[in-house]
Amino acid sequence: MTTPTKDVVIVGGGFAGLNAAKMLGNQAGVRVTLVDRHNHHLFQPLLYQVAMAALSPAEIAAPIRHILAKYRNITVLQDEVTAIDLVARQMVAKECTLPYDYLLLACGARHSYFGHEEWEEFAPGLKTIEQATEIRRRVLTAFEAAERTANPSEQRRHLTFVIVGGGPTGVELAGAIGEMSRYTLAQDFRNINPKLARIILIEAGPRILPSFGDALAGEATRDLEQLGVQVWTSSPVTGMDRDGVQVGRERVEASTILWAAGVTAASLGRQLGVATDRLGRIVVEPDLSLPNHPEVFAAGDQACFTHGRSTPLPGLAPVALQQGRAIAENILREIAGFTRQPFQYHDKGQLATIGRSKAIVEIGRLRFGGFFAWATWLVVHIYYLIGFENRLSVTMRWAWSFFNFRRGARLIVNKEWRFYPPANGKKRPGP
Template sequence: MDPASSPHHVVVVGAGFGGLEATRNLTGAPVRITIIDRRNHHLFQPLLYQVATTSLATSEIAWPIRQLLRNREDVTTLLGTVTGVDPAGKRVLMEDGEAIPYDTLVLATGARHAYFGHDEWEPYAPGLKTLEDATTIRRRILMAFEKAERETDPERRRARLTFVIIGGGPTGVELAGTIAELAHDTLPREFRNIDTREARVVLIEAGERVLSAFVPAQSAYAKSALEKLGVEVELGRAVSECNAQGVVYGGQHLPAKTIIWAAGVAASPAAEWLGASADRAGRVMVEPDLTVAGHPEIFVIGDTAHVTTPEGKPVPGVAPAAKQQGWHIAATIKARLKGGSSVRPFRYKNDGNLATIGKRAAVIDFGWIKLNGRIAWWLWGLAHIYFLIGLRNRLSVALSWLWIYTTGQRSARLITQGSAQTPAKPK
């Protein structure tokens, strides 16, 4: 195809919520789209913790990108890893050496784990951003019980039955509550040498309260609900050490063999690719219309972008915000193609905050109404089912939750990754 005569080429890097929303809303526009992702699936990240804690299977929260876009003949899907951007040449640089030209570029590359300068902690405290992360954590949780069943030393057994979650945001709270229910409700009748109800689940938060994005009363409710599930909530004490033996926080050492990191994220290296200004988390400081300073043809959205409201408050890195940004840039691109030249500032509409605490409680803050407890949990579930893709997945997840709600049993408890035996150290 002659580039001079071909339609306007939009390259979208990242098939998350923002990238897919931009692609969907460009339907019918006089463009051709190339969407690039290093994985072949779109992931519903808000429910990723449920894969890690054996409530859902991987196929229930992820969909092949090609399947989602199979009816879009204007879209080409590429599986590959982007390693840089050449803004002067208007090219996306790939790991295999290929360079893909663009007229408009959308960077929706998401975020990764941030260990606050202690990357050496990652092998001991994996984070939760991908399906691979979820299956790794699921394996560690299940193997902890399996190894405790065979452990004869009481101290080592206690360490194996101690689960530490670092970070009291929604992910940390949701993980802690579900692990506690797994130990107290699902597993007790399945082991003979241990009582899984003796497992310790410890949630460590450096701040003064969990769920800091919610009002203090809801944070207090979440803490109380976690403690009723048996979770030990430690506030105001940051972790200073993390290794194979456990964690150190507030000067206290806690032996633990299963540690999960939910304390912080850092943006993808998009700012480095562009040579753009970034905040402390590495997010690109974008213009009000979500473009990069000096490059109106480059948009950055989602967890990769530092976006503020007109009041100067940061837009949260949540799925609804990314979807709104995807819709916004699609509308901007279409307006430009029609000859529009005015800047279209992005306006974020806060749809509210939601977090669940186990299988029967949640907190919801819609601004105009705030709910705690069982009603909030049902609304939380309905909201998440609504945003899932496809009738089959909605029905499957709804049935899984109903089964867990009524029986306490979680069926996605297969140890399918890695070896059950610890490999011998090389001599």
């Protein structure tokens, strides 16, 4: 008796989806389709470096279909998933509908503005290449505008950068702007001194980097202040417009506001009618499957995994990567007639970097900061960057940019490519 080939559909080509696909690649008994609305896998831990003009998008992203080209049983489709029919076991996307025997939901997370979605226009978040390019455009354009104007208060507004949210992303963005203004841009302007840029990191909670220990967070605060970043804690943002933010009774005039304050899981999870946590993540069983739907799994930022833990697993790349692999292994195990194994997370610790040679590292009880922490951060990221595309070159190019720190990618790229206004007089319709 031969078992018929099982259709595995993976939604999302991030760390979870991509690693699940790799593990299922060229295995007997499974036919895999990976669907993502982007054509590329993104190495998100380095996305802030694209936003800060140190790296080009292509250096931290690669076409998903190229990464998976050697697995003949995997098809990659660029499409946007709109619904899951749990009863008919079908995934519905904009351009196609796919039946599945197994489904993996790994669509990740997006920014949450806590009910103030209108703030996105003023304060972009950092989850996609497009957003990183937009942030880069805004930061560099602010320096250009400051150079152009003779009005001192306008100049001050253009040279004020507000980052909302004191987690690792906020800290990395603030540190990178500090470094850019103090080192990279220092000599390039005539009418302004980029070193006088005012950079404010605003955190609603009592301290930055709440997932790290007290001592390390304190060290990070001092490192940030050396780069000219002011850290405001216990300061919830209460209002925002295109010219600044309101923090309690204080108004900060700033033409650049960046959002690193909160995330929420992709909305697909909430549409399924299963339990989700307050971040919209699907509450999963010990094997990462959905309650009453053992054929459907969730992983990464879309899963809320609490088994044997006091708090759910955090939204980190190692969590997503290990979950993707575990799900693929369980599928293969079940097809081979064995029982599933519960997921076990191997804690790899956490890292955050603050500028060129400062970072903080927590691995189990090991906690340290400074240059050695930064070197650890570098090695870990180089290692995973190699892992993700197996290309020495990506790493070499990246390491070069990093050591050189020239921020070679300081391009302001506009959104509009057309020159001639459209003939019908309408406001430039999309093609």
